[in-house]
Amino acid sequence: MDQLNLIIPELFLTTSIMILLMLGVFYKNSFNLIFKLSTIVLLATFILLFNHSVDTSATLFNNSYTIDYLSLFMKALTLVACIFVMLSSFDYIKLIGINKIEYPILILSATLGMMIMISSYDLIVFYMGLELQSLSLYVLVSFNRDSYRSTEAGLKYFVLSALSSGLLLYGCSLIYGFSNSTNFDLISQNIDQFNTGSIFGIVFILVGLAFKVSAVPFHMWAPDVYEGSPTSVTAFFAIVPKVAALTVFIRFLYVPFINLVDQWQMIIIFISLASMILGAVAAIGQTNLKRLMAYSAIGHMGYALAGLATGSNEGIQSAVIYLSIYLLMNLGIFSCIFMMKRKDIFYEDIQDLSGLSKNHPIISVCLLVLLFSLAGIPPLAGFFAKFYVFMAVIKVEMYTLAIIGLITTVISAFYYLRIIKIIYFDDPKEIFEIDKNLGLKVSLFLSTIIILIYFIYPSLLIDMVSNINVI
């Protein structure tokens, strides 16, 4: 029972999902209720996370599940992000007609899957979490089943994800075969670099994980899925699963595969470079805002992976900071996308922003801050995120990575600035409807303000992250 105490958040979430499902089935048209309850459940889970002390570090269930500072931080991040996505997308879901009770419940179960992924310390547990998350996401992507694009995106994601899951599973079985264990600790003891079979296994597993964070060349699904799925799901996709995927990355690289640093470093550097370059270059040609954000996400994941490639604690911390700030910026951007509507039709092309500053000065300023931050212009938070990563990279003398990273930052600045130019200097279009949704406004202003004033007190985030010591 002592051990169960530590997984109360997960248990609470599981029970809530079941209860909400029952409620939804027996009450007709109870979307509003379920949606609000789900948000409350997420909030409650967030609070329950702090049921145990922050410094707790323990492994449960025969060392297959771990509770430590990293998992706590990442779970908290996941839940907060999830809450804000829920809050900001409420109106959108209702307007677009996907207000079914399954929607919030699927989000909850995806969140549960992610929490399990984050805490997993065993290949089997990890895979269970992954699949729970993935299955929920498949459905969510194609949730707008009357839309041709939504179902197409769902199918693509499902097929490609199945492929990557297959690779991942194959890798898991190889690792198990060569190390005689599925437990992370035991694996790290049993494999070394002279074992070609385990190198195979590592490649398979990393490819599967790279798919989840949409790193090049396993990114092909991202633009189509981002564009095709309902915007609320895209926002969820862009913000929440990245946390879990990156945590799993950290765990795999630094616990079971720690003896093979030289090998996986090459892989991570390669996919990091490829992601940064493609994210910067391909985004230039985009016209759809959601698709652009997909490429932007690819690029940003490249930077976060650059932090992981260092093999140092500092690199991990920089990657975590990068991720946190990136989530914040994305939340703001998607809040803006949610606001682009006239007469109940949502617009998502970059050209629709034309001359926004004339009609919506406040939203324009928010977008300006967010885009500048995404481009990494000081003194906004996005600059510091990149700064920490590059500092960590330079400290371990990976100059090529740093230089190419900086060059791609410059290239990617182009398309962010182009949007700003369109907002501020092009001819204004019709006015957008003013949104009355409080959650949306709160998400937008909160993210903008935090990004704007981050530089005043950066040590808040740095102190929190500096407790993460995986090595």
Add this chain to the structure above:
Amino acid sequence: MEYAIVFLPLIGAIVSGFFGKITGDRFSEIFTSFLVSISTILSFVVFYFVVVQGYANNITIYSWITSGDLKVNWSIKIDALSSTMLVVVGIVSSLVHIYSIGYMVHDDCKTRFMSYLSLFTFAMLTLVTSDNFFQLFFGWEGVGLCSYLLIGFWYKKPSANAAAIKAFIVNRVGDFGFALGIFLIFYYFGTVNYSEVFAQIPFIVGKQINFLGIETNVITLICLLLFIGCMGKSAQIFLHTWLPDAMEGPTPVSALIHAATMVTAGVFLVVRCSPIFEYSQFALNFVCIVGMTTAFITATIALVQNDIKRIIAYSTCSQLGYMFFAAGIGAYHVAMFHLFTHAFFKALLFLGSGSVIHSFKNEQDIRLMGGVWKKIPYTWILMLIGTLALTGFPFLSGYYSKDAIIEFAYLKNSTIGFYVVFIGILTAIFTSIYSWRLFFKTFHGKYSNEKIIIENIHESPMIMLAPLILLAVGAIGSGYLFKDLFIGYGSSGEFWRNSILFLNPIINDHPPIWIILITPLLIMISIPISYYLFLKDKKILTKFVQSHKQVYEFLLNKWYFDELYDFIFVKPIKRLGLIFWKHGDIKTIDQFGPDGFAKLVKFFSNKAVQFQNGYIYHYAFVMLVGFSILLTYLILI
């Protein structure tokens, strides 16, 4: 009090410059004039104390730079030299401020103009009150900046912009030498404060330094470098070409900056640095020769010019040459005296010509004037006083200062001294001829302007004439009143005291009577000659010009200095710049750098977009290819 002298003009400049739109034209005109006038009155008070009580002070405003050994203060140094300059700057500046109210009446940017004028006054005052080379340099550049802004004040005129840029760039050449001089001073003395530098000078006499591969004396090198700065600012030969062009600016600016104050900063610097210059005979001779050459060449150019302001501008160059060769023969106090009197009569001439130009509705060519002396009697009489004073007519101010230079040169009893006497007298004759030419052609003879009928020529308003009258009083009386104070027996001990160093005691002998009489006689004879040549019988002159066409052309084209510089410096540099721009920048750096990179990115961006073709098997294929590459790579290493 000293604070008020220096900072009141700055306040005026700020208020007029930044809040001029709010407060209105009239307010900023009166406000700036008022503040500068107060500053001037206070300057007089300070000057009085200096004269009567021997007052001297060095007020530190605050420490400006403290970096290692380098300690520089903002300060106000009051002694005989700086208080004289305060008075000169103050009088001319305040009168020009008042004059401008009338002169700029048709201009749209009055507040900007007044602001620049006040800013200039502030910069000039910080220059003269500095107690170290750094603050001096600040003021030096400050007046340079204001000069640039005011020459290009009518920035819609391309010629004004070109003249402003020319002035700035030519001064840059001088300032480069000046800055090097300051660096050298700091390098050798570890300080830039006058008093500390001057105290150490006697101990490094004879020290050598390797400069550009040549062994030279340190003191000589410092002097020469500083003097290059002076040459730029005071428009001495080789760096003089900007001054005539600077006449593109409004006339009050010419009077204030390009006649009375800023251009004399070079003379001021040489006098201020007399403790350095005194130890290098070579440098003094160099100053002397440059001064003589300038005085002579520019006087010859002035003989044939037709633009009323340009003639006076060349005359200014020439008179500055006088001051320099006076300093060069060691008569610093006489140089200051000539600076003092020159400020009055040259400002008078400029403002007077401004009044003429105002009457003629911005006509500046003296060939298109004439015969209007009855229409504008006040201007006529004031210009007459200015001309007499400039030429050195007996008992007017120019007479005392200019003759004193020649007398001192004679008493020097050296080869260079005699050269100075010769050139001084020759230039005085030329000065007389071109001044009377200007005067007669402008006011007498036949009216020859076809654009404006003579009935429309009218006198300038009182607000312009009143400053002129005050200046005329100065031009008449300043020589007689101040000669004992500035250059009389014992003036070096009683008035100048420590501010000027005379290594050799001043000779107080009387020069022979012929040297005292020759100059006034010659210039008086030249008045009727000029009258005859320029008014009565123009044929002689026309014939002379035709028979000596080449000489005339040579002078008219200003000894071809501009063309020469254009050929040697401007054109090759432009061509070089063009090569760097077209081939170096556009075709190499841009093409392979930013532009090429941008094209590359665009190309790849298009490819990447096409790559994403939407087919699921294609996506899967890419994934597998990527996976295979990674795997192969890891197995191979």
